[in-house]
Amino acid sequence: MSAAHTDDNPAKLAEQHIRPNTGDGPVMLQVSDLHMAYGAIRALHGVDLTVRQGQIVTLIGCNGAGKSTTLRSISGMCKPQRGKITLEGREILGLPSHAMVRLGMAHSPEGRGIFANLTVEENLELGAFARRDKSGIAADRERALTLFPRVRERMKQMAGTLSGGEQQMLAMARALMARPRLLLLDEPSLGLAPQIVQTIFKIIREINAAGTTVLLVEQNAHMALNIAHFGYVLEVGRIVMARPAKELAASDEVRKAYLGGH
Amino acid sequence: MKPLAEHIRAITPREAFRPVVMFVPWIVCVLVALGMHTLAPLVVDDYWVNVLRRIGVFIVAAVSLNIVNGFTGQFSMGHAGFMAIGAYIGGGVTYYGSLMLHGSVGDPSFQTHGVLLMLGGVAAAGCVAAGAGYVVGLPSLRLRGDYLAIVTLGFGEIIRVLLELTTKQLYTREEVTLGALFKLPLNGPTGFERIPGYASVFWIFLFASITCLIAYRVKQSSSGRAFLSIREDEIAARAMGVNLTKYKVRAFVLAAFFGGVAGALYAHTGVNPSPTDAGFQRSFDIIIMVVLGGLGSISGSVLAAIILIALPELLRDLQQYRLIVYALLLIIMMLVRPQGLFGVREIWDFFGKKNRPTSKEESNP
Ligand SMILES: Nc1ncnc2c1ncn2[C@@H]1O[C@H](COP(=O)(O)OP(=O)(O)O)[C@@H](O)[C@H]1O
Ligand SMILES: [Mg+2]
Numbered sequence: 059m060s061a062a063h064t065d066d067n068p069a070k071l072a073e074q075h076i077r078p079n080t081g082d083g084p085v086m087l088q089v090s091d092l093h094m095a096y097g098a099i100r101a102l103h104g105v106d107l108t109v110r111q112g113q114i115v116t117l118i119g120c121n122g123a124g125k126s127t128t129l130r131s132i133s134g135m136c137k138p139q140r141g142k143i144t145l146e147g148r149e150i151l152g153l154p155s156h157a158m159v160r161l162g163m164a165h166s167p168e169g170r171g172i173f174a175n176l177t178v179e180e181n182l183e184l185g186a187f188a189r190r191d192k193s194g195i196a197a198d199r200e201r202a203l204t205l206f207p208r209v210r211e212r213m214k215q216m217a218g219t220l221s222g223g224e225q226q227m228l229a230m231a232r233a234l235m236a237r238p239r240l241l242l243l244d245e246p247s248l249g250l251a252p253q254i255v256q257t258i259f260k261i262i263r264e265i266n267a268a269g270t271t272v273l274l275v276e277q278n279a280h281m282a283l284n285i286a287h288f289g290y291v292l293e294v295g296r297i298v299m300a301r302p303a304k305e306l307a308a309s310d311e312v313r314k315a316y317l318g319g320h
Numbered sequence: 321m322k323p324l325a326e327h328i329r330a331i332t333p334r335e336a337f338r339p340v341v342m343f344v345p346w347i348v349c350v351l352v353a354l355g356m357h358t359l360a361p362l363v364v365d366d367y368w369v370n371v372l373r374r375i376g377v378f379i380v381a382a383v384s385l386n387i388v389n390g391f392t393g394q395f396s397m398g399h400a401g402f403m404a405i406g407a408y409i410g411g412g413v414t415y416y417g418s419l420m421l422h423g424s425v426g427d428p429s430f431q432t433h434g435v436l437l438m439l440g441g442v443a444a445a446g447c448v449a450a451g452a453g454y455v456v457g458l459p460s461l462r463l464r465g466d467y468l469a470i471v472t473l474g475f476g477e478i479i480r481v482l483l484e485l486t487t488k489q490l491y492t493r494e495e496v497t498l499g500a501l502f503k504l505p506l507n508g509p510t511g512f513e514r515i516p517g518y519a520s521v522f523w524i525f526l527f528a529s530i531t532c533l534i535a536y537r538v539k540q541s542s543s544g545r546a547f548l549s550i551r552e553d554e555i556a557a558r559a560m561g562v563n564l565t566k567y568k569v570r571a572f573v574l575a576a577f578f579g580g581v582a583g584a585l586y587a588h589t590g591v592n593p594s595p596t597d598a599g600f601q602r603s604f605d606i607i608i609m610v611v612l613g614g615l616g617s618i619s620g621s622v623l624a625a626i627i628l629i630a631l632p633e634l635l636r637d638l639q640q641y642r643l644i645v646y647a648l649l650l651i652i653m654m655l656v657r658p659q660g661l662f663g664v665r666e667i668w669d670f671f672g673k674k675n676r677p678t679s680k681e682e683s684n685p
Contacts, residue, residue, distance in 0.1 A: 173553060
């Protein structure tokens with residue numbers, strides 16, 4: 059698929075295309091040598107990635123590359139067979155998913171996962187499920203609703219009756235209700251009109267500017283690389299490229315394979 | 321020192337009357353029960369007073385099953401099993417308690433003590449059923465959908481068979497020894513007889529309204545939110561930090577507790593609890609109430625229990641055709657309102673304009 063396959067020597071390939079995520083901030087999330095299989099189907103063959111505090115890091119790749127599996131492994135939704143994951147220096151691999159939320163990680167799953175038969179307001183309340191600080195929750199709710207005014211207008215409405223874009227906004231607002239230090243977003247632009255996608259990405263940037271570190275999984279490589287600091291390219295369960303997002307967007311390989319060759 | 325204004329704000333009327341406000345719902349429960357108890361005999365005959373008691377028992381059963389099948393979306397088909405456990409425990413406490421303390425069962429001079437025995441029996445029934453709920457729930461709630469349904473169905477049938485294996489009932493104080501009680505003298509397939517009918521309209525509706533109140537509070541609580549989120553989407557619920565096993569088991573134990581309470585009350589309505597009370601037929605009856613009322617709707621379960629118990633009585637004149645009419649009405653109901661009478665919502669949600677959840681389709685992208 060990608061031009062990365064033109065080079066046969068893996069070591070040389072790695073040297074050429076994979077660079078460490080060096081930046082100013084301390085390491086927030088470190089994933090090393092992650093192997094994950096669903097029964098006989100092997101989805102990840104040793105994924106390494108680093109997310110530094112304050113960054114937007116994006117993980118791009120085609121359908122079935124293992125992007126969602128990577129996020130699910132990080133947030134404890136599935137159990138990888140091998141590897142190591144640390145969040146702010148602490149080993150988290152093997153912890154149950156409900157513990158992750160309390161450690162400051164929020165996962166907005168693929169397909170949004172909104173609670174269709176509950177109201178928008180109830181969805182937001184569930185976002186703060188793991189918290190008990192009432193005043194903090196109220197403040198974060200206000201913050202989330204300021205970011206997503208469309209969500210505020212629909213508080214009493216059943217979430218299932220929202221449009222796709224509004225559902226995505228709700229999913230993100232709900233994730234923010236957990237006051238995460240690390241936000242995992244799985245394809246927030248999926249199936250949305252270009253204009254809504256613009257809005258969503260603008261808000262991701264605002265969330266990041268307000269201090270939340272973001273790991274963004276996307277098929278829309280153009281938009282993702284545009285807002286990210288660092289990018290990883292995943293192909294059939296392996297990281298094949300890792301570079302600062304601007305360089306990645308400018309590289310021939312990525313332009314050919316993911317940006318439509320322009 | 322806090323500024324004065326802050327102190328004044330802290331003593332809002334609601335705070336000042338907090339202890340009173342806190343008891344209001346419970347007092348309402350007592351008043352409902354008292355009202356029903358005094359009014360019922362004035363309005364209807366004895367036969368219908370008995371129907372009313374049955375309705376109250378099934379309100380407790382349906383509302384409690386709704387916590388698992390409705391709020392949490394886990395399809396349990398063994399609720400009659402918990403109810404039967406409650407019936408035998410509750411009935412057993414009153415019957416053998418009376419026999420041991422007084423030498424006979426149902427003596428009018430022993431009434432006050434008897435009622436106290438019944439209340440103890442109800443509490444014991446709830447606790448034992450809750451324990452059974454925990455034992456069944458912990459392993460089986462890892463199963464999904466159909467499998468959970470089959471396991472819970474099996475649980476009810478196991479209880480039914482175990483009850484059939486119990487030994488002959490004891491009728492005199494002399495026979496009642498610790499050793500004899502240990503052999504569970506619950507009268508096997510014949511059914512446990514001569515339990516005094518202490519569960520008057522008052523007691524039954526007291527427990528029914530308390531069950532509704534607690535179920536409503538649970539629905540509004542953070543546990544309730546967790547239950548609903550599990551029903552809606554397990555993956556998303558986990559992403560919110562909901563511990564699936566913990567909350568599923570919690571729902572199961574709560575439901576089993578009140579199922580046991582319903583059974584204990586049932587045993588004191590002048591019936592002979594028998595092993596068939598644990599069977600799937602009875603479980604289905606309760607499931608139909610929950611589904612008809614709306615999965616997740618407490619007021620829906622209440623209304624459905626009233627309709628489904630009263631309807632066959634009202635249709636008595638139709639004789640052998642009444643079961644056909646009953647079934648037809650159910651089918652029509654499910655075709656017209658597949659989500660049940662009230663869906664997930666409560667009856668008052670359909671009146672209060674302010675809180676009504678809108679469901680209009682949005683036109684914008
Ligand atoms: N629940 C599952 N059971 C079995 N295989 C799965 C499951 N989820 C994903 N896979 C497989 O794992 C691989 C990676 O999937 P996924 O992580 O969803 O990719 P992406 O998110 O990049 O599209 C695919 O081959 C997919 O078919
Ligand atoms: Mg995916």
